[in-house]
Amino acid sequence: MRTSNFRVVPLKTEVVEAARRGAKSGASDHRAVAVDSPRGYPCRHCLRWAAIPPGNPYSETGPIFVHEQPCERYAATAEYPSDFRSGRVFRAYNSKYDMIDAKPVNGGEPETVIETLLQNPQAAFVDARSADRGCYTFRIERI
Numbered sequence: 001m002r003t004s005n006f007r008v009v010p011l012k013t014e015v016v017e018a019a020r021r022g023a024k025s026g027a028s029d030h031r032a033v034a035v036d037s038p039r040g041y042p043c044r045h046c047l048r049w050a051a052i053p054p055g056n057p058y059s060e061t062g063p064i065f066v067h068e069q070p071c072e073r074y075a076a077t078a079e080y081p082s083d084f085r086s087g088r089v090f091r092a093y094n095s096k097y098d099m100i101d102a103k104p105v106n107g108g109e110p111e112t113v114i115e116t117l118l119q120n121p122q123a124a125f126v127d128a129r130s131a132d133r134g135c136y137t138f139r140i141e142r143i
């Protein structure tokens with residue numbers, strides 16, 4: 001498996017567990033939703049596919065989907081998650097969270113796109129988002 005000069009940053013387990021508790025307790029801003037597509041919606045914790053309806057395409061505060069049942073936080077952070085080798089776009093942000101660049105994979109390797117974006121010294125981090133709706137999937141930081 002290819003490794004690189006970056007690491008993948010899945011959602012923290014405590015954030016995910018709080019979301020599951022919120023959904024179970026009926027909090028108005030949390031809910032469990034039924035699956036309607038096998039490749040629609042990745043779990044932001046284990047970085048595996050979960051089929052859950054999409055959120056607001058362009059909102060930075062849109063829904064973050066995680067599996068309803070406990071799952072293991074993605075641990076191979078030096079490796080790009082295999083479920084998302086296609087269908088992602090990468091956006092580079094500066095330390096003020098301004099988007100400064102964006103690139104799709106376009107049939108190449110995601111590692112190459114990420115490395116290119118991180119070559120910009122102004123890039124503080126890169127977010128992987130779905131290429132179709134722009135939903136946040138995971139963050140990438142320099143090691």
Ligand SMILES: [Zn+2]
Nearest residue numbers: 043046067071
């Ligand atoms: Zn999961």
